[in-house]
Amino acid sequence: MKLVLAIIQEKDASTLQSSLNDKKITSTQLPTKGGFLKAKNTTFMIGIDEDRVQEVLDIIKESCQARDQYVTPPINLAGSISDTSYPVEVQVGGATVMVLPMDNFYRF
Ligand code: 2BA
DSSP: OEEEEEEEEGGGHHHHHHHHHHTTOOOEEEEEEOTTTOOEEEEEEEEEOGGGHHHHHHHHHHHOOOEEEEEOOSBOTTSSBOSOOOOEEEEEOSEEEEEEEOSOOOOO
């Protein structure tokens, strides 16, 4: 088995959840926060047989959109801390996905 960890935008969480449910794929959602934007995001934990990993990746790809967001860095272009730094545009998502080996899976 594998553990798929997918960090996605909160806005896409219900779409992804429904698509996984439709395929009878079990998942757990964790409320998380990105280190750069410090905005809330959602992390899905999905334990899945190895031969269904690609199916899960395809569902994630279809359910999650990339979006542009603005962030105001605390450091201005001259490199010093300032109140006058300009917002910069970053593209977030669709999804950051990690696939980990799972040695054992128990349900007691
Ligand atoms: P954040 O850390 O809030 O990052 C949001 C977006 O800001 C990133 O989108 C990226 O476009 C940009 N960004 C992040 N760090 C940057 C930096 N040092 N300099 C310039 N731009 C930067 P994504 O790459 O789509 O990442 C979305 C979220 O996925 C991240 O939110 C973070 O929560 C997670 N993530 C991404 N890469 C990760 C990694 N290697 N390990 C753990 N979590 C990761």
